Amino acid sequence: MEAYPKSHLKAAIMLTCVMALIVFTLPAHQNGDLSEHPVSLDLTPVPAAEALPVSVTETESLSLPSTSWKEVTVEAGDNLALLFKRNGLRAADLQNILSLGEPVKALQKILPGQTLGFQTTSNGRLIAVSYKKNAFDTLLIQREGEKFHADWQSATPEKIIAYASAEITRERPSLYHAGKGAGLSDNVIMKLANIFQWDISFALDLREGDHFSFMYEEIYVDGELVKEGDIVAATFRNMGKKHEAVRYTDITGRSDYYTPDGMSMRKAFIRDPVHFTHISSSFNPNRLHPIHKRVMPHRGIDYAARKGTPVVASGDGKVTIRRQNDASGKYVVIQHGEQYTTKYLHLSAFANDIKPGANVNQGQTIGYVGSTGWATAPHLHYEFLVNGVHRNPKTVKLPKALPIATDELQRFKTSISPVLAQLYSISGSGYASRGAAENSTGGE
Numbered sequence: 001m002e003a004y005p006k007s008h009l010k011a012a013i014m015l016t017c018v019m020a021l022i023v024f025t026l027p028a029h030q031n032g033d034l035s036e037h038p039v040s041l042d043l044t045p046v047p048a049a050e051a052l053p054v055s056v057t058e059t060e061s062l063s064l065p066s067t068s069w070k071e072v073t074v075e076a077g078d079n080l081a082l083l084f085k086r087n088g089l090r091a092a093d094l095q096n097i098l099s100l101g102e103p104v105k106a107l108q109k110i111l112p113g114q115t116l117g118f119q120t121t122s123n124g125r126l127i128a129v130s131y132k133k134n135a136f137d138t139l140l141i142q143r144e145g146e147k148f149h150a151d152w153q154s155a156t157p158e159k160i161i162a163y164a165s166a167e168i169t170r171e172r173p174s175l176y177h178a179g180k181g182a183g184l185s186d187n188v189i190m191k192l193a194n195i196f197q198w199d200i201s202f203a204l205d206l207r208e209g210d211h212f213s214f215m216y217e218e219i220y221v222d223g224e225l226v227k228e229g230d231i232v233a234a235t236f237r238n239m240g241k242k243h244e245a246v247r248y249t250d251i252t253g254r255s256d257y258y259t260p261d262g263m264s265m266r267k268a269f270i271r272d273p274v275h276f277t278h279i280s281s282s283f284n285p286n287r288l289h290p291i292h293k294r295v296m297p298h299r300g301i302d303y304a305a306r307k308g309t310p311v312v313a314s315g316d317g318k319v320t321i322r323r324q325n326d327a328s329g330k331y332v333v334i335q336h337g338e339q340y341t342t343k344y345l346h347l348s349a350f351a352n353d354i355k356p357g358a359n360v361n362q363g364q365t366i367g368y369v370g371s372t373g374w375a376t377a378p379h380l381h382y383e384f385l386v387n388g389v390h391r392n393p394k395t396v397k398l399p400k401a402l403p404i405a406t407d408e409l410q411r412f413k414t415s416i417s418p419v420l421a422q423l424y425s426i427s428g429s430g431y432a433s434r435g436a437a438e439n440s441t442g443g444e
């Protein structure tokens with residue numbers, strides 16, 4: 001909705017792309033080939049690099065001075081038979097094509113918005129059909145006499161490392177707004193939030209001046225941005241504390257995020273049991289205190305959100321209580337191991353499978369925000385207890401995150417050091433201050 005200036009970000013991205021191309025091993029770059037064979041001006045919906053070897057029989061070739069491609073977009077309610085009919089194509093050809101079986105099975109599930117191409121002779125004889133299933137995969141069906149032949153072609157995606165950076169300001173006080181201001185997609189903003197969800201409360205703890213920088217993959221096909229890939233490395237300065245994460249694929253092929261020292265970003269508890277995108281922006285944490293103060297000491301954290309917003313378990317554990325009373329309304333208590341307990345109050349409803357004894361996973365929905373019990377407005381009242389004592393989850397000492405296996409640490413450091421060097425150089429956060437990364441970049 002709001003148009004934000006992108007200012008010099010684009011330039012930074014371009015510059016970074018060039019640098020990143022040097023740093024990262026990327027799939028073969030095919031644009032060079034393509035540019036020597038510019039896309040012809042007809043409506044050929046097939047990748048330009050694929051010269052169409054239209055196979056026709058000898059007799060046909062005489063009657064085929066010209067063929068043309070017509071591209072159609074699938075609309076709601078369309079199926080192949082309808083498309084053939086609408087475009088004046090023979091049902092018999094459709095039958096022949098469908099008789100190819102497995103290779104053309106995808107044609108039975110065409111979706112609105114996808115495109116099909118039909119190549120016909122000037123007298124309407126079908127020569128070829130193309131079906132662009134997605135940005136990467138195209139099905140090409142070509143006539144061979146009275147029969148057809150089907151081939152799937154995959155475009156080679158090209159990965160580019162892009163860079164983004166933004167600051168939390170008075171005008172853009174949330175991660176979402178700051179991200180949008182930097183031209184980021186919802187998808188990338190969520191990925192960034194997921195990486196730091198154990199360390200930063202995006203719902204409550206963002207402050208003016210907080211700053212983040214990160215590198216992420218952009219996937220291109222034929223020079224067009226198809227989608228964003230993973231975040232490669234990120235740094236987030238929140239309330240004066242710097243958090244860093246880098247993506248690493250271990251020897252078993254599993255990818256996850258780690259600190260530069262090799263500690264997993266994953267921890268026993270996430271900070272917000274309500275997703276930050278649901279938090280009421282005008283929320284003032286003190287607003288709800290008076291009512292609590294009258295009835296009991298306020299020992300929790302309040303998240304104001306619309307009624308019905310999902311509430312998730314902040315850590316793996318077991319439900320010990322699912323109950324309703326006058327003060328707390330509908331509430332859930334979860335036990336996490338021996339020491340830790342979390343409580344979720346004022347729910348409008350419980351999630352289906354939440355009952356005493358049920359095991360829950362971190363991030364699993366356990367109920368929905370409401371205002372049952374002593375609450376003036378819909379909000380989640382969240383409590384965190386250690387050995388039965390109320391604690392502030394922000395300051396309490398929590399179980400340590402798991403480190404990279406010792407025998408893999410060297411591989412880890414070798415793998416991440418060029419990425420970190422890149423991140424620090426673009427975020428200006430002082431590469432030299434990172435001892436661990438510096439040591440392992442001897443060949444820089």
Ligand SMILES: [Zn+2]
Pocket residue numbers: 288292298300301302380381382
């Ligand atoms: Zn409260």
